Amino acid sequence: MITTLRLQTSAILLGLLAGPVLQTDALAQEGPGQGYAKIASGAFSIVAEVRAKPGKEAELRAVTLPLIDLVRSDPANLVYFLQESRENPGHFIFYEIFANEADFDAHNAMPYVKEWFAKLPELADGGVKVTRMEILAPAND
Secondary structure, eight states, X not given: OHHHHHXXXXXXXXXXXXXXXXXXXXXXXXXXXXXXXXXXXXXXXXXXEEEEOTTOHHHHHHXXXXXXXXXXXXXXXXXXXXXXXXXXXXXXXEEEEESSHHHHHHHHTSHHHHHHHHHHHHHEEEEEEEXXXXXXXXXXX
């Protein structure tokens, strides 16, 4: 009786654990990964880097975090990620994708972007290093 109860309990627990795994697999095939198709080969991408001055890490983070919602709400922005180094707090990397360079230039002309850049001399060590890149896609696209 006890062995049967243990087997039934184990089967229930295994079913509970397997459910999320199976759902995750389905999402990977049908969900978020499908978004890659929306980014055309040749799209304009940016990798930007900024480092806080010593002692200004929290201040730079505080003025930078609001950019996430602001940039992502721009209809011309296709992808925007703000990342911070785990090893070196205050070292930020931005990853952004726009359909073309004109959309990126328009983004940089937005008042909130200009306001952020205006705060950098006090908070950032050396300004922003920007690498302009082009999205590449597989040959079959």
